[in-house]
């Protein structure tokens with residue numbers, strides 16, 4: 001139990017009705033989960049308005065209500081607090097409730113369209129190898145040092161964030177790396193967190209269903225840097241068109257990294273092979289098991305971050321060379337007949353282009369690149385034809401297939417993907433709605449030395465259709481299929 005007035009510290013309050021000198025059991029933003037003596041925070045969502053569930057929350061036992069608009073009929077004995085913004089109030093209250101846990105460790109936020117999971121997971125790996133207790137909040141999982149919790153979001157809701165950070169405090173965690181998504185920033189899930197530093201990876205086409213315009217998407221990402229304190233650092237990829245924009249209004253210490261231009265942290269790619277790439281960072285050569293130009297950026301961002309957090313240069317370089325690929329990011333399997341299958345989480349046009357560029361640069365002869373790809377339902381529709389175009393232009397054969405259709409019609413999504421294929425590429429393209437059949441077809445088409453790229457789902461272990469998730473793991477399936485087809 002906590003005193004309501006204590007957890008309201010720092011919240012933008014407009015009016016109060018009743019007493020804040022009351023004890024509350026927990027903070028809750030979903031009326032379906034309210035218990036006795038909880039404080040219910042009404043949040044205006046994308047589907048419904050939490051204010052319409054105030055009565056339900058009271059019936060379930062809530063003793064206090066936080067809202068942006070006071071209800072017309074107030075119930076005696078209940079405390080009502082009118083706030084400027086429900087989402088912000090929720091996040092600040094969550095931080096207060098758990099004792100501002102972000103202050104008790106060094107919290108680093110990673111934002112950008114692509115690379116967040118890779119960078120934050122590898123920083124987690126690197127700091128673990130360096131002997132520290134580490135935390136991670138990522139698309140794949142939440143880690144409280146060695147304890148793993150399943151992730152539901154890239155950036156979880158404010159209560160989950162602060163509860164996890166408090167658990168990290170109890171476990172003695174010193175560093176925590178967290179992905180900061182644009183949805184997370186826009187819904188103020190990160191309000192009230194104390195960051196030690198923040199990293200910007202890159203900005204390209206994604207989530208234009210939610211943010212409407214690219215400028216709005218960019219400005220949302222920028223808010224992470226605008227909100228940093230003077231004591232923090234802000235590290236940006238200055239090769240990216242929007243890298244400098246991120247730092248425009250930050251109070252934090254500005255730091256840059258780049259492969260192409262002058263920057264505080266610089267790297268060069270000396271050699272690229274399937275098994276790894278040779279990089280030159282700060283005049284030192286480094287062998288990285290992760291390949292592709294985009295991973296050179298990721299390695300450099302990690303190197304810079306580890307230095308900004310006080311690790312010693314030579315130790316960082318040694319540990320960087322030991323880092324392993326993150327699940328579902330360029331995860332590959334080479335079959336007995338020398339067919340290479342690559343599973344990659346490329347679900348944006350830029351990521352797909354990068355991965356195909358990397359694969360094409362490694363081709364030694366006229367082996368085929370067979371790409372299996374689709375686009376998620378209930379997500380940015382405008383990226384569908386663009387991804388259809390990239391896949392068909394940059395591969396020798398393509399099988400379009402479903403990727404989490406959610407509530408949309410799989411065949412309609414596929415039509416929108418196909419719409420991006422230019423006339424000269426149509427002969428390369430097949431469409432097979434069932435993802436397992438699509439992967440099987442790619443395996444049947446492949447000859448020794450060919451490369452199959454299965455893009456879009458990476459580490460995901462499910463396929464979601466109409467709210468139902470069935471087990472589905474691209475990597476397991478392609479490995480099984482290649483093995484049985486080659487028997």
Ligand SMILES: CC(=O)N[C@H]1[C@@H](OP(=O)(O)OP(=O)(O)OC[C@H]2O[C@@H](n3ccc(=O)[nH]c3=O)[C@H](O)[C@@H]2O)O[C@H](CO)[C@@H](O)[C@@H]1O[C@H](C)C(=O)N[C@@H](C)C(=O)N[C@H](CCC(=O)O)C(=O)O
Pocket residue numbers: 029030031032042043044045046047048049050051053139152153154155156157181182183184187
């Ligand atoms: C579009 C979106 O981001 N939605 C998130 C948002 O839900 P919402 O605004 O739609 O909520 P809503 O259903 O309208 O409800 C509004 C409020 O009423 C409450 N409510 C609702 C019903 C009820 O009976 N009682 C009740 O109290 C809800 O709890 C909520 O507080 O707030 C919820 C609580 O935090 C999130 O779970 C939910 O994530 C949904 C599931 C989602 O799919 N989000 C994705 C798009 C997302 O957030 N992705 C990003 C980035 C991905 C990336 O590029 O990496 C991520 O960080 O994961």
Ligand SMILES: Nc1ncnc2c1ncn2[C@@H]1O[C@H](COP(=O)(O)OP(=O)(O)OP(=O)(O)O)[C@@H](O)[C@H]1O
Pocket residue numbers: 112113114115116117118119139154179181201202294295297298328329330344345346347350351352354355458
């Ligand atoms: N620095 C990068 N620049 C461009 N593309 C990248 C970069 N790093 C990874 N990618 C590509 O993007 C895909 C997704 O990478 P990752 O999961 O690290 O991104 P993310 O930002 O966490 O994505 P999400 O928004 O879904 O959480 C990878 O599988 C790879 O194809």
Ligand SMILES: N[C@H](CCC[C@H](N)C(=O)O)C(=O)O
Pocket residue numbers: 154347375376377379403404456457460
């Ligand atoms: N974080 C991204 C992941 C997309 C992955 C893709 N497999 C899909 O389901 O669309 C999103 O929620 O938009």
Ligand SMILES: [Mg+2]
Pocket residue numbers: 116117118138139140154179
């Ligand atoms: Mg991620």
